[in-house]
Amino acid sequence: MTACNRSEKQPLGSAEVYSTIPAGNHAVAPPGASPRDDGNWVMPGKDYAATRFSGLNQITPANVDKLALSFTFSTATTHGYEAPPLVVNGTMYLITPFPNYLYALDLTKAGAPIKWVFKPKPLAASQGVACCDTVNRGAVFDAGKIFFNTLDGQTIAVDAKSGQQVWRTQLGDIQKGETITMAPLVAGGKVLVGNAGGEMGVRGWIAALDEDSGKLTWRAFNTGPDKEVLIGSRFKPFYAMDRGKDLGVKTWPPEAWKIGGGTVWGWVSYDPETNLIYYGVGNPGPWNPDQRPGDNKWTTGVFARDLNNGEAVWFYQTTPHDLFDHDDINEIILADIPWNGARRPVMFRPARAGFFYVQDRRTGQVLSAAPFGYVNGYRGVDLETGRMIPNHDKDPKEGRVVRDICPAAPGAKDWNPSAFSPLTGLVYIPHNNLCMDFGAMEANYISGTPYVGADVKMYAGPGGNRGAFTAWDPIHQKKVWEIPEDLPVWSPALVTAGGVAFYGTMDGWFKAVDARNGKQLWQFKAGSGIIGQPISYRGPDGRQYIAVVAGVGGWAGAIVSGKMDPGDPTGALGFANAVKDLPMKTTAGGMLYVFTLPR
């Protein structure tokens, strides 16, 4: 198992090149799921293939150092801002963390004044069941309407022009500990939404609402009998471990599946050619593995479902009987790769357990899986059975702290999505380098309260840097170049046709690097840490703009946005110990920054 622990201490912020870019024949985005860029940014993933690749190329490595601030906007909120701004034909839409205001800014006028504000007024008590900061991962524009979720479990559609509410559907119940933080995906007339609350002992599901009326068309649970998981005759998992009747019940102690987690709070991708949606399922509850013997199906895995009726087509469980809270909800980038002479439709998954999966998206077969960060909790993936082989002397044990488990609970990379550039064929991964001490204990279930059962302390992994921005060659499963960062890189990535990659750091630096060799070309110090999705759009004046919202928070930044006391290393489920110095490096905030080249 390759574990690249750097021997010498590498200067932070500067790129280390490991190999050359594959010439010519490399991965490309599927045309159906990734249409030509029209200058807008209508969904967080940019397109259904979740490439986060902007086709605009005015900004190039040559001129990016002259990027200048065009205008700013304060969202009046101070929690973690993880969402991207949306741009649709001259209007920018911003969805903020709790209390989830929706702003519309008129880009045609100077300084982008506010057109309208929509206030959904979610229940204040929902802040008490949001495990990792009261964040929102983005809204979506489709057919004249803006769709977004509120923290207290509602999905709302608002008319893009007038800002009037079209419909609102209550899906989650905060009394059971359910919240919704994910960005919906709108495809084929359906709005796909999943719940959050794996740490609160909820039962995970994904639901599809009708785009026009907001009525629930189907809901698929991630635990329980096959009927409720919408597993029928079409379900053909590639590996034997995922085959069986009612595995959602059999692989759990009795009744434990009802409070077994498996939430959907991450990213959904859609392939129009096969009309299949792909999404990852969160961690089983509680974190203490001894309390839920069995594989705990269908948690920490990837589902492929038919969009219309939600019927499951295949499933692959990344970490059966998950040991370290490695939710498998990360982004699923659809791509076509050269495979002995032909084009093979695959999906790239830089997964939380630390392995970069390349899987055939028609059957779920794992073509290759290699660690892109330091991993000692697992020995590797057995390609015959598809099963992750754990390293048993790192198994958590009730009543005894297990030390030095890498990657830590947030994984080698958490929810913050990477970007894929069809031009360079590389995947740009913003990720962590953290290890942890894990003390499991018996978890007591009271609905609406945390159901975790573990004390955790995280700290920097080998090399001492807590994060990195890595360019990864998915074909040869090799690191092309990597920029070690002092703090965990919790911001999503953006790569443009101009050959520039953008990402932000938790202490507020917004950086542009050359997509080919990772050389840092430009950086800007924002008012607060950046964990939001940068975007690139063509403004009304035809020029290319880069926009990002700086507002530290999320699980990594909770120590700042949650006003925590660094004296307790187990705070914020263990993350406080890894970022004790963050309160001295950034304050909370919520400011939009838009950059462009001077005229």
Add this chain to the structure above:
Amino acid sequence: MNEMTRVRKEDERLARERRKIVRDGPKLTGAELDARLERTWRRPPGILGWLATVDHKEIGRRYIVTALLFLAAGGVLALLMRIQLARPDSNLISAQRYNELFTMHGSTMMFLFAVPVMEGVAVYIIPLMLGTRSTAFPRLNAFSYYMYLFGGLLLWAAFMLNIGPDVGWFAYTPLSGPQFSPGKRADIWAQMITFTEVSALAAAVVLICTILKARAPGMTLARMPLFAWAMLVQAVMIIFAMPAIALCSGMLISDRLIGTNFYNASEHGDALLWQHLFWFFGHPEVYIIFLPATGFVSVITETFCRRPIFAYPVVVLALVSTGILAFGLWVHHMFATGLPRVGYGFYTAASMTVAIPTGLQIFCWLATMWEGRPRFDVPMLYVVGFIVTFVIGGLTGVIIASVPLDLQLHDTYFIVAHFHYVLIGGAVFPLLGILTYWYPKITGRMMSETLGKIGFWLIFLGFQLTFFPMHFSGLLGMPRRVYTYPAGLGLELPNLLSSIGAFIVAAAVALFVVNGLMSLYRGALAPPNPWGAASLEWATASPPPPYNFPHVPIVESRSPLWDHDGELPVVTGLRVDEKETLLTTVVAATPDMREPVPYPSLWPLIASVATAIFFISSIFSPWAVPVGVIPCAIALIAWFWPKELKRNPEPVIT
């Protein structure tokens, strides 16, 4: 020039000093010598003199009286426990209070009665038995008593203030750890251990040095009385055993006070670390209590069978091998903790091997009775009671040494029966016998024989009635330390019998105390050697004068008084105007040097008060450790400050 005058003036001073020296010798004998010695060795009057004494006899008496008070207090607790356990499902005493009762009963009996009373009797008798005038380090001896007294006061004051310990006398972690014993209860228990271990270590050092260096000339190791051998082995065992409990109680206090993780299983500490360290001290502790009792039995048997103990070298070897083997079998207290079964096999074998030396000792006592003409006064009755009772305890000990049997019997009332048989039978009976035997030497009066006999039969029969049924309550499934038990398990009858027996034993102890107090005033006056015994303590007056012997006797055999019907040969030449004693070589006891004996001083008391404040305040705050040490240092420096720097008129080494 002034150098010459200074040396000459110094020589004149030395000459004047030398003229003042007075020695005991042929010229100075009899009443005049006694008066001069009395004036030199007497302690200053009044309360300050009382607190400053370094006379081993006064310190010995205080040890014995304090230990007997704690025995009575512990006994009252035992009665309360037996009242609560007389009937099933009774809640006369609440669970919390009962848990405090058995913790205090155990801790008081083991730490505040058993070890100190043996130390006390030894500190009183050993110098007399060895024919010397004082123990080595008499001030350290005083310090050891005060530490023991303050330790006992700390524990019982806390018990009275409702912050007494409730974790059992061996306080297993994690129950005694910070999370499951809130407040200061367990800290106070652990600090009491610190007090008593310092006191026991100090007394052990005093005894070892006295036995090895201060014997009468001619008393070679082979002629040393068996009681002295027993105390020597016991003292060496203390020195090897106490550090283990010092370590584990210190670690417990640091866990509870500053949050270290010695016994925190989740941070890779280990709950069994406590048990190993505690029982490494624990088992030698019970032999530390039992060996002096074997010494008592040898002394009484020798005197009342009118002949020395049969096969003296065998008994000495038995004592020494018991002392060594005792350190090798502590894991038989932990047979149920899941350690590897093969390891347990070694400890079963070791626990059985330790029964052999004791078995041989018992044979030798019985052989002495067989060959001698035993006279059954009260002490000898206690020896017979000892043999009848202790052997039962020893045999049940062999039974629970086997792993399969101990897994059923461990932590049940069978064990309670076993250790009361070996501790009360094995140590308290000989103690009561020896107190009756040495009472005339200590007080100058005889205890009443009839009260003594009644007391013996009362305690003997009461003991059997109390503790024999406990074997059955153990086999019937009654665990230890339960504040009540359900009806219908067959435990009612044995518990009722035990409770009745307990009151009889209490009555017997009360009778013994009454006999002791009454005889102080109305007892027959005791001649120097009322029992016609053979050892040297009977060669001086009863009660002995402060200087013990006008002249240090010479010993030529194991039973000096029997082999010299007339006057004992003596050694002369010790100073009369200064407190001085004779040191002899370790093995052959040939005169080695004259040793000045320290004078009464308050510093041991002040040092122990400073140490007590240091220990008690470090229960409440870690800062008391660095701050509290300063007064102790000052007191110790003042204690050891040399009296005068001028040259002594007479070189000590002849």
Add this chain to the structure above:
Amino acid sequence: MRIRAGAPILAVSVLLGGCTYQHYQSTFSDAAVEVRQFNILFVIFLVICTIMYVLVLAFLVAGIVRRRRAGIANVIEDGRHHQSDPLMRTGLVVWGALVGTGLIGLAIASFSADRSMASAASRPRLSITLTANQWWWDITYNSADSSKTIRTANELHLPVGVPVRILLNSNDVIHSFWVPSLAGKQDLIPGRQNDITLVPQKVGVYRGQCAEYCGAQHAKMALVVDVDSYGDFLGWWEHQLQPAPTPAAPLAKMGYTYVTAGPCSACHAVSGTPASAIVGPDLTHFASRRSIAAGVMPMSEGNLYGWVADPQSLKPGNHMPTIGLEPDQLHAVVAYLETLK
């Protein structure tokens, strides 16, 4: 000559008036392989020790009553106190040898009993995890198919004749699992994984108790052991797998809402209802158990009322609070608990 192991000791205990009590928490039993071997070994040790004791007493009495004509006793009065009888010297050697061989014999008997106990229980076919808490027993029956695992408390059902391996761990302090009628005790120590293997031989009800002092209510931490035939055992297991039915009777229905939504669900679990807390015992099949509060009281309506109304007075210091239920709530809760067969 395989003597019936418990006979002599049973006789002695009956003599003690123990005959009216059924010995279901005593070592005088032959309900399991381990306790049978204990009885055999105990008898061997008892016999040999009694012989040694009689010898000592005989020697003592002889020493006391021996008539000493003048000139025989080697005493100071006759000036012969330094001589010793050669008989005693040989007696010492013989005594040493006797004690030595006796102890070696007992040691060998002990080791062989130890080995035979271990071999009898070598191939366990059932695995149970027993977790001790301050002052009750949490029992989980493990099975290869994790959906077949069951959780119960304070009552252990064992199939007769089947070696069963019980894994022992503790959530707080050191306890000791001891069912005298079946086998010896083993401690449950936090941070260590101990285990004990039993081979019950006789169907019946036995009682065990915690044997290591574990705090205020150490005396009231007992458990009942039901040894059933293999068929009954499988039936019981199947029954335990069924979730609790929601009650029909109005009073029990009111009790259902109070238990599953009120303070009880903060600590207890009833499978088939939203209450799934694990701080206290699992109540799914509570009414089918023989005792309440870890063997403190037999299961009866009166005891149930007493316990639910005020647990602190029956077991002061334990973690179950006195809620101060209104009378109607109390009736409802007890009515509901009685439906949890």
Add this chain to the structure above:
Amino acid sequence: MSSRFPANALLIGLAAAALLSCDREERHSRSKPVGETVPAATSPDTIWPGGTMPQAPDPRAKVYDNNAPAISEGQFLYTRMNCVGCHSHGGGGMGPALIDDEWRYGGRIDQIASSIAEGRPNGMPSWRSKLTDDQIWKLAAYVRSMSGQPSKDAVNSRSESMSATTPATLMRRAPAHTSDTPDQ
């Protein structure tokens, strides 16, 4: 100096010590539930129009505040009732930090008990129906000990789990301020 003097000194010392600590370690096992319910909502330090009315301190405060068994039982409840899920070992997370000296709704034991019983608008659940008053007060006593408020003799230095914050016995005692501001 007659020998009577030490006896008197001893008695006086004992009596003084008796007052000082006799109740600190009493294990109140409530066989009767605590009196009336937790006071409606003892308000945190705020402005009382027309002058401050002296609020009678809640009688139960001194029963629970420095009582070691109550704080230890509170520690048990803090872990098992999942408070550790939101507040961790005092550092905070979903809920505010408890080891610092800022209390939004008041740092006195009765105010903390009221926060636990009533719940607070920004996500603190109301435990009134789930826990008895006695348990709520014990929890409040433990929560106060996390920031070093009660006397050092009554608190536990650590628990038998992963070591987290500095031991409560060594924590410096910071006065409680009602200064923290709830989020919008």
